[in-house]
Amino acid sequence: MKKNDEFYVSYLEGSLGVKTKKVLKRFAISAILLLSVSALLFSFSQKPFKNASFELLSETKITGTFHESPYPMLRVEVAENTFKNILLVGFGKSSVNPYLKSIIEETKDIKGKTLTIEGNLIYYNGKTLMQITNDEKVTLSKANASNKIPLQNVISKMTLQGEIIDPKCYFGVMKPGKGKIHRSCAVRCISGGIPPVLATTDDNNISQYYLLTDLTGNPINQEVLPFIGKPSEIKGTVQKMEDWYLLKINPKDIKVTSELSNIY
Missing domain, CATH: 2.40.50 (OB fold (Dihydrolipoamide Acetyltransferase, E2P))
Known part of the structure; x- marks a missing residue:
C-alpha cells in the first residue's frame, strides 16, 4: 500500500479519508440527481387522468322516454328540441335489465313509455350513463310520453x-x-x-x-x-x-x- 493511500476501518472513528469522503459525496449527489430526473421523466410520460365523473355517492332523478336501440336508454329533453340519450346500466358489472324486470311485469311493455329513474350519473366527453341500484327507483311517470324514440x-x-x-x-x-x-x-x-x-x-x-x-x-x-x-x-x-x-x-x-x- 502506498504512503498516501487511504484505509478505512469501520470500528475506528475518523478513519474515513478525505478522498473517500469526496467520492462518496459525488456519488450521493449524482444518485439524487439521477433519481430526480428519472422521476420527472416518468411523470411526463404518464397520460393525464380523464376528466370523468361518477356520482357514486349521490343520486339524481331524471324523467324521459325509455327505448332500446338496441341497449336500454332514457331519452331526455335537455333543451327545446335537444335530446340526450342516457345509457342505462346496473350496479357493479351487470346490465340494467334485472332492475327493469318489476316494472316490465307490471306494465308489459315499457318501450316508448315515460319513466322516472333515480340513480348515479356517469359522464365524460359528452356521453352520459346512469347506474341503477334499486328497482323501486324506476317508476312509470304519469306524464304523457311527449318524446318519441330517436331515429337512426x-x-x-x-x-x-x-x-x-x-x-x-x-x-x-x-x-x-x-x-x-x-x-x-x-x-x-x-x-x-x-x-x-x-x-x-x-x-x-x-x-x-x-x-x-x-x-x-x-x-x-x-x-x-x-x-x-x-x-x-x-x-x-x-x-x-x-x-x-x-x-x-x-x-x-x-x-x-x-x-x-x-x-x-
Missing part, C-alpha cells in the same frame, strides 16, 4: 381503429380505462350485459364513441369478448342516433392490430 340515420360504411371498452368503467372510475389494465374489468362488465363501445378518434384527433351492434342492430356482447382492450380495426355501417353513434358489424371482420390510436 345511416351515415356510411367505415373502417375504424380503436379499442373496445365498457363505457361504465371507461367513462367512470377506471383511470386509465384502456389496454391491459382495463381488459379484465371490461370483459366482466360486457359479459355481464353492459353495452360494448368502440373508443377511437376522428381525423381531427377528437374522441368518438360507437355503440357496437350486430348487422341487424341487436346486442353483441359475447361475440366481442376476445377483442376487448386490444388495438383493433373494425369495419361496419355507422348510424347516428342523436348524441350517439352506432356501428353495425360482423365480429368476423374485427382485426387485432399492432398499434392503437390515441383514444383519449
Whole structure:
C-alpha cells in the first residue's frame, strides 16, 4: 500500500479519508440527481387522468322516454328540441335489465313509455350513463310520453381503429380505462350485459364513441369478448342516433392490430 493511500476501518472513528469522503459525496449527489430526473421523466410520460365523473355517492332523478336501440336508454329533453340519450346500466358489472324486470311485469311493455329513474350519473366527453341500484327507483311517470324514440340515420360504411371498452368503467372510475389494465374489468362488465363501445378518434384527433351492434342492430356482447382492450380495426355501417353513434358489424371482420390510436 502506498504512503498516501487511504484505509478505512469501520470500528475506528475518523478513519474515513478525505478522498473517500469526496467520492462518496459525488456519488450521493449524482444518485439524487439521477433519481430526480428519472422521476420527472416518468411523470411526463404518464397520460393525464380523464376528466370523468361518477356520482357514486349521490343520486339524481331524471324523467324521459325509455327505448332500446338496441341497449336500454332514457331519452331526455335537455333543451327545446335537444335530446340526450342516457345509457342505462346496473350496479357493479351487470346490465340494467334485472332492475327493469318489476316494472316490465307490471306494465308489459315499457318501450316508448315515460319513466322516472333515480340513480348515479356517469359522464365524460359528452356521453352520459346512469347506474341503477334499486328497482323501486324506476317508476312509470304519469306524464304523457311527449318524446318519441330517436331515429337512426345511416351515415356510411367505415373502417375504424380503436379499442373496445365498457363505457361504465371507461367513462367512470377506471383511470386509465384502456389496454391491459382495463381488459379484465371490461370483459366482466360486457359479459355481464353492459353495452360494448368502440373508443377511437376522428381525423381531427377528437374522441368518438360507437355503440357496437350486430348487422341487424341487436346486442353483441359475447361475440366481442376476445377483442376487448386490444388495438383493433373494425369495419361496419355507422348510424347516428342523436348524441350517439352506432356501428353495425360482423365480429368476423374485427382485426387485432399492432398499434392503437390515441383514444383519449
